[in-house]
Amino acid sequence: MPLQQNMNNSLNFSGGPGALPATVLAQVQEAIICVPEVGLSILGISHRSEWFAEVVRELENNIRRLLGLDQGYHVLFLQGGATQQFSMVPMTLLHGKTEPPEYLHTGYWSGKVLGEARKETKLRVLWSGESDGFHRLPADEELDFSATAPYLHYVSNETVEGLQFHRVLGRDDVPRVCDMSSDFLSKPCEADRFGIIYAHAQKNIGPAGVTVVLIRDELLQDMPDNLPGWLDYRSHIKAHSNYNTPPVFAIYVVLLVTRWLLDDIGGLNAMNTLNQRKAALLYEALDQSDGFYQGRAAMADRSLMNVVFNLATPELEQRFLAASRDAGFSGLSGHRAIGGIRASIYNGLELHAVEKLIDFMLEFQKTR
Numbered sequence: 203m204p205l206q207q208n209m210n211n212s213l214n215f216s217g218g219p220g221a222l223p224a225t226v227l228a229q230v231q232e233a234i235i236c237v238p239e240v241g242l243s244i245l246g247i248s249h250r251s252e253w254f255a256e257v258v259r260e261l262e263n264n265i266r267r268l269l270g271l272d273q274g275y276h277v278l279f280l281q282g283g284a285t286q287q288f289s290m291v292p293m294t295l296l297h298g299k300t301e302p303p304e305y306l307h308t309g310y311w312s313g314k315v316l317g318e319a320r321k322e323t324k325l326r327v328l329w330s331g332e333s334d335g336f337h338r339l340p341a342d343e344e345l346d347f348s349a350t351a352p353y354l355h356y357v358s359n360e361t362v363e364g365l366q367f368h369r370v371l372g373r374d375d376v377p378r379v380c381d382m383s384s385d386f387l388s389k390p391c392e393a394d395r396f397g398i399i400y401a402h403a404q405k406n407i408g409p410a411g412v413t414v415v416l417i418r419d420e421l422l423q424d425m426p427d428n429l430p431g432w433l434d435y436r437s438h439i440k441a442h443s444n445y446n447t448p449p450v451f452a453i454y455v456v457l458l459v460t461r462w463l464l465d466d467i468g469g470l471n472a473m474n475t476l477n478q479r480k481a482a483l484l485y486e487a488l489d490q491s492d493g494f495y496q497g498r499a500a501m502a503d504r505s506l507m508n509v510v511f512n513l514a515t516p517e518l519e520q521r522f523l524a525a526s527r528d529a530g531f532s533g534l535s536g537h538r539a540i541g542g543i544r545a546s547i548y549n550g551l552e553l554h555a556v557e558k559l560i561d562f563m564l565e566f567q568k569t570r
């Protein structure tokens with residue numbers, strides 16, 4: 203018997219876990235009962251099976267192909283979310299270093315990063331948008347990168363405030379570490395200019411439970427030797443992301459998403475074109491609303507993934523959200539930290555859903 207479809211899933215603008223492509227969901231539905239080539243449910247396949255080793259190999263390979271990543275990098279699939287990386291990065295990179303690492307404080311998530319990093323090290327906050335309420339990102343002139351920092355950390359897309367860097371920051375002689383959780387595989391990202399990139403799956407490329415980490419091999423040369431096994435990247439490298447029981451299901455779904463990116467979408471340039479189109483339409487709708495809908499982020503720093511906006515009053519915003527739910531939309535309320543409205547338009551969210559949202563917004567403005 204076919205399972206009942208949730209008719210509104212295509213209108214899910216959730217900030218995360220985010221909506222996944224319908225074709226991927228159909229494959230997942232089948233795999234829950236039986237992965238065709240194995241004859242078992244994905245939920246009961248051993249992580250020590252040859253089949254799963256091949257899943258990990260193919261996924262690693264797909265990510266390398268999508269990003270054009272060279273062999274100098276390890277590709278890992280870890281648990282603990284992006285949050286675990288907030289700590290693992292300083293635990294790994296600061297051994298024997300005396301200079302402080304540099305961090306940017308550009309929004310809610312980079313604030314969380316700072317909180318964890320400070321437990322490991324003294325650090326230098328190179329720039330903070332906190333006093334400004336995180337409405338914009340720094341320009342190059344505002345950033346005085348040190349040549350002697352052990353690394354630079356920043357968040358490429360601030361998911362809560364809807365701010366995204368549209369360039370690579372920092373110096374080529376200082377390793378860049380970037381949390382790309384909410385824009386990974388949404389566009390090409392010049393991955394080989396980074397020392398470490400980490401991104402959990404649940405915004406753009408899969409369900410919660412797995413975090414992709416790309417790490418340049420040379421950064422592991424002088425790691426401390428006393429880390430717990432799980433917190434030592436080398437354990438996971440040696441075990442091919444199978445050090446302890448990995449999240450087999452989540453990793454399989456991410457594999458399906460990378461196949462979709464390669465075969466159906468046609469790679470990251472094509473994905474970027476689609477994402478640009480969705481974002482341009484939605485921002486245009488905000489900008490042409492005579493101020494009824496006010497974009498939160500500075501124009502130059504607007505995120506292609508999270509379109510954050512306000513209406514005149516919190517009451518009007520609540521009415522907008524209630525009406526949007528009645529119309530079949532979900533996930534549009536802003537993050538609890540800042541309120542307002544947030545339309546997250548990750549890879550899996552289709553253009554027609556954005557068009558429907560714009561129609562709804564026009565209608566709401568007319569009839570309120």
Ligand SMILES: *Cc1c(COP(=O)(O)O)cnc(C)c1O
Pocket residue numbers: 218282283284285286311357359360361362381382383384402405
């Ligand atoms: C959602 C989010 C996180 C939190 O990740 P967890 O997997 O829940 O630990 C971290 N960074 C960014 C940029 C996010 O958007």
